[in-house]
Amino acid sequence: MHPLRKQRLITFLVIFFAISIAILLVVRGLSSNLNLFYTPTELKNSSEIKGINIRAGGMVLKDSVVKSKTSLEVQFQITDYENNLLVKYSGVLPDLFSEDAGVVVQGNLAKDGSFQATEVLAKHDENYMPPEVANALKKDDS
Amino acid sequence: MNNIVTKLPLVVFVILVASLFIFLKNDNQELNSVLIDKQFPDFNLSSLDKSKVLSKNDLEDLPFIINVWATWCITCRVEHPFLMQLKNNPDITVYGINYKDDRREALNLLDRTGNPFKFSIFDPEGRLAIDLGVYGAPETFLIGKDGLIKVRHTGALTPEVWEEKFTKYID
Amino acid sequence: MIVEVGFLFLISAMVISFMGSLVPLVWSFNKETNLTSLISPIIVLVFLFTLSSLSILIYSFSIDDFSVKYVAQNSNINLPIYYKLSATWGAHEGSLLLWIFLLCSWSLFYILKEKDLSKDITGSILLQIIFFFIAFTVFTSNPFERLLPVVPQNGVDLNPLLQDFAFTIHPPILYLGYAGLAIPFAMSVSSLLQNSVNQDWARRTRPWVLMATGFLTLGITIGSWWAYYELGWGGWWFWDPVENAAFVPWLMAVALIHSLIVSEKRGHFKNWSVLLSILAFSMSLLGTFLVRSGILTSVHAFALDPERGVFLLGIFTYFVIGSLIIFSFKNTNKIPETGYTTTSKEFGFLLNNIFLVILGIAIMFGTLFPLIYEAIFDGKQISVGRPYYDTLIIPFAIGLAFLQVVALFFSWGKTENLSILKALAIYSFLFFIVLVSISYLVFEELYFSSILSLVLFTIILLGNLLSFKQKERSKYLAQIYTKTGSTLAHIGTAFFVLGVGFVSSYSFEREIILSKGQVYELAGNNFKFERIIKESQPNYSADKATFIVENENNSFTLNTEKRFYPSSNQVMSEAGIRPTLIKDYYVTLGEELDTDIWSFRIQIKTLVRWIWFGALLVTIGTFISSRRNFRNRDE
Known part of the structure; x- marks a missing residue:
């Protein structure tokens, strides 16, 4: 084969190979690590998502936060102003976690319908509402 | 062949830019269309000066604008002079929602700079604000003669914005 | 008054940079009128104007001029003076002005450093970029806007997260890197226009790319260090959209550094190098757009404003699509006679480039995927988690590491x-x-x-x-x-x-509850919760906990705080960190559960400094x- 042709062929093969691997990784990564976002209302009406890693968001319901005095167990309700979801978490809450503020929790839905959170996210802004929550609230309006 | 390859990045980026424009456009629409042509939500909150408990029925002078403000909100001071002007406009009533604020400081500020509002609803926890889908302060809503929400404006209310977005619903 | 002068300087800079950007256009219509000699003086002027403009903004911060809206929103009387100065780039408007100033500095450096400018229109392309960004600032994000007639008594305060030493230097350095990528971009586009993409072009461009990449690396490093000790989670990288927006251009720039070696020494990959310099700059623009337009939310995101988004996307479109159109018609088709084999330096660099670029694209894809998903599945929201990036980057990192080593021993053409x-x-x-x-x-x-x-x-x-x-x-x-x-x-x-x-x-991480005087053992270290006190500072009040840590070799104290900033109504933790060469001891204060009983997060991080x-x-x-x-x- 002409050296220039051969050079080209090899180049294209390499690119093809690298892209295939990248696509493989991207697809694998996306299929196993996507965190779908749900609102309390959506979670109430679905049973098939128990046990999968998901995110849920809403506003922390006033007076719903119950903290243990002897352990890091904490539970609270999040709401989209239609339905509430009980969230259980064990750990230190972020600095900006507070009642009547937006919060996103990551974890999975337990058999009893409560949400077992592995991570609690709050944002550094007092006027902040998680965009997912804002959207969800808007959808409920319409 | 070389030619096709060198035009590939162009094609890819044209698609990327086009989709970004679409995302951006969708984003804008969502922000504005939420409550448009809906009833003003019900509420039950005290007035800023504590004189009485207010509900939706107290917003009786149609059409009106209702302005979400707070002492911690700097932009609110920018639009304040214009709100004072609107107060003297006989075609429209101006109400306020004092949002996530301290009652004393808020009254203090109104004393110092003038009160453009017929009254202000005191909403320290942002309950009414949430029903209205408020992102922050300042925001201004226009409720038309039919009692439905016509305009939502985020950011400072200026004479230009007023001309452009609000006047067509008032006459 | 002086504030208006600052704004006037900015407008003057905008006007003359626009005039300077017309030089190539005039030249293309009339071959006789070569105005390139005007470019250098214009760049000097624009530099001086933006320098004055930025200085005036910094000055307004230093004298607490709260009649300026931007100052009122980002500063406070009680803020220590050095944070007042760094508050200048604490939010969108000021950081944009800083970015422009740094781009002007690069342009100035370019005309000082390059010897033969008689036919060089690179400066003019830089002026175009400067013009668009100043216009963006003037029309959508004016930092000199006044708050009249009511001047607030005090400002809102700088976000407490940003009241920190690393933050005073992180943005300028990172922006130096971002803006620096404009130089190879402008050099590529001007060489395309003048059909002079050759080995000499590669030779001239390479040190500029290296310098920009140096600043980009340093900026990202400082950012990562800042996140480590300031956010209190002990992580050093979060795959946040803003971080990705800096990392992807970095990958492209590193690829460019390597492909330019081949272009310079062997004449191969010239088109590819041009394309990469366009990609690197456009990724830094795309990053800016994603962060500032608010279509992606993140911890670092600036104020959401769709109008700004449209403007920025317009700028992005103009430069990226424009340069790619030029590229697709004017690319060089001179390919050197000499080929290369699979055991050559050329081939090694080719693989390196493929890996880096594909990795960069995949990361950008992950960053944009939530948008795509939302569009396809009708508003259904998702987030792409850290594991996605981890699975992606590990194979590529392995490939790049082995490649680096093997290619070091390759020769040009063929290795015997x-x-x-x-x-x-x-x-x-x-x-x-x-x-x-x-x-x-x-x-x-x-x-x-x-x-x-x-x-x-x-x-x-x-x-x-x-x-x-x-x-x-x-x-x-x-x-x-x-x-x-x-x-x-x-x-x-x-x-x-x-x-x-x-x-x-x-690494070890535990979330625990301790009462005063109690000891917790973690990996052979005794963490003793010694005391907790309340403390008051001009701009915040704090709970301050002291730990005494003891292990076989030594003992030391760790202080961790939880601060409350009243003017912005924010709570923030300050981690207590004991850095050593091998291990970092890291304690963050949680919350009070009962009198003198607090929750803590205790971490030991091995080799994190490395x-x-x-x-x-x-x-x-x-x-x-x-x-x-x-x-x-x-x-």
Whole structure:
């Protein structure tokens, strides 16, 4: 084969190979690590998502936060102003976690319908509402 | 062949830019269309000066604008002079929602700079604000003669914005 | 009054940069009127104007002029003076002005450094970029806007997260990197227009890319360090959209550095280098757009404003689509006669580029995927988690590390003798066994990531050291001169990888509850909760907890705070960190559960410092290499 042709062929093969691997990784990564976002209302009406890693968001319901005095167990309700979801978490809450503020929790839905959170996210802004929550609230309006 | 390859990045980026424009456009629409042509939500909150408990029925002078403000909100001071002007406009009533604020400081500020509002609803926890889908302060809503929400404006209310977005619903 | 002068300076800069950007257009209509001699004085003027403008904004911060809206929103009387100055770039408007000023500085440096400017329209393209960004500032994000007639008594305050030393220097350095990528972009576009994409172009461009990459590396490193001690989670990288927006251009710039070597020495990959310089700059613009437009939310995101988004997207479209159109019609079709084989430096660099670029695109894809998903599945929201990026980057990192080592021993065209690789394999294996044994003795456990990072560390370190040995003795000195920069940068990646692997293997993290006086044991260290006090500062009040940590060798105290900033109504934790060469001890205060009973997060991080040490080596190596390349070409 002409050296220039051969050079080209090899180049294209390499690119093809690298892209295939990248696509493989991207697809694998996306299929196993996507965190779908749900609102309390959506979670109430679905049973098939128990046990999968998901995110849920809403506003922390006033007076719903119950903290243990002897352990890091904490539970609270999040709401989209239609339905509430009980969230259980064990750990230190972020600095900006507070009642009547937006919060996103990551974890999975337990058999009893409560949400077992592995991570609690709050944002550094007092006027902040998680965009997912804002959207969800808007959808409920319409 | 070389030619096709060198035009590939162009094609890819044209698609990327086009989709970004679409995302951006969708984003804008969502922000504005939420409550448009809906009833003003019900509420039950005290007035800023504590004189009485207010509900939706107290917003009786149609059409009106209702302005979400707070002492911690700097932009609110920018639009304040214009709100004072609107107060003297006989075609429209101006109400306020004092949002996530301290009652004393808020009254203090109104004393110092003038009160453009017929009254202000005191909403320290942002309950009414949430029903209205408020992102922050300042925001201004226009409720038309039919009692439905016509305009939502985020950011400072200026004479230009007023001309452009609000006047067509008032006459 | 002076504030209006600042704004006037900015407008003047906008007007004359627009005039300067017309030079190539005039020239293309009339071949006789070459106005390129005007470009340099215009750049000097624009630089002086933006410098004055920025100085005036900084001055307004220093005298607490709260009649300026931007000052009122980002500063406060009680803020210490150095934070008042850094508050200048604490939010969108000011950081944009800083970015513009830095781009002007680069442009000034360019006309000072480049000798032959008689036909060079690069400066004019830079002026175009400057013009669009000043216009963006003036029309959508004016930092000089006044708050009249009611001047607030006090400002809202700078976000407490940003009241920090690293933050005072992080944005300027990172922006120096971002803005620096405009230089190779402008050089490429001007060379395309003048059909002068050749080996000399590559030679002239390379030191500029190296310098910009150096600043970008340093900026990202400082950002990562800041996140580590300031956010209180003990992580050093979060795959946040803003971080990705800096990392992707970095990957492209690194690819460009390598492809330019081939373009310069062998004449291959010239089109590819041009394309990469466009990609690197456009990724930095895209990052800016994603962060500022608010279509992606993140911890660092600035104010959401769709109008700004449209403007920025317009700028992005103009430069990227514009340059790609020029590229698709004016690319060079001169391909050198000499071919290369699979065992050549050319091929090694090609693989390096493919890996880096595909990795960059995949990361950008992950960043944009939530948007795509939302569009396809009708508003259904998702987030792409950290595991996505981890699965993606590990194979590529392995590939790049091995490639780096093997390609060091390749020659141009075809490599005849590869026996040295055998020696390298043997040395590496022995060294690796020693390191693994030591790690096992010290930590008593081995993990996949610690072993992997040791493998990569060994081959990169030994490969780079051995690559000095291959030539005859007489060339040693010359070699040291030419290779110091790149070797340092490459060895930096070895330390970086080792740090990353060990942090993820040998770190401990516990969330615990302690009452005053109680002791908690973690990995042979006794953490004693000594006391907690309340403290008051001008701009915040704090709960301050003191720990005494004891282990076999020594004992020390750790202080951690939880601060409340009343003017912005924010709570923030300050982690207590004891840095050592091998381990960091890291304590964050949680909340009070009962009188004198608090929750804490206690962490021990192994070799975490090595991550930044490695990145610093990369920075230093890149700067050295840039300097040498400047010298070489200018001699």
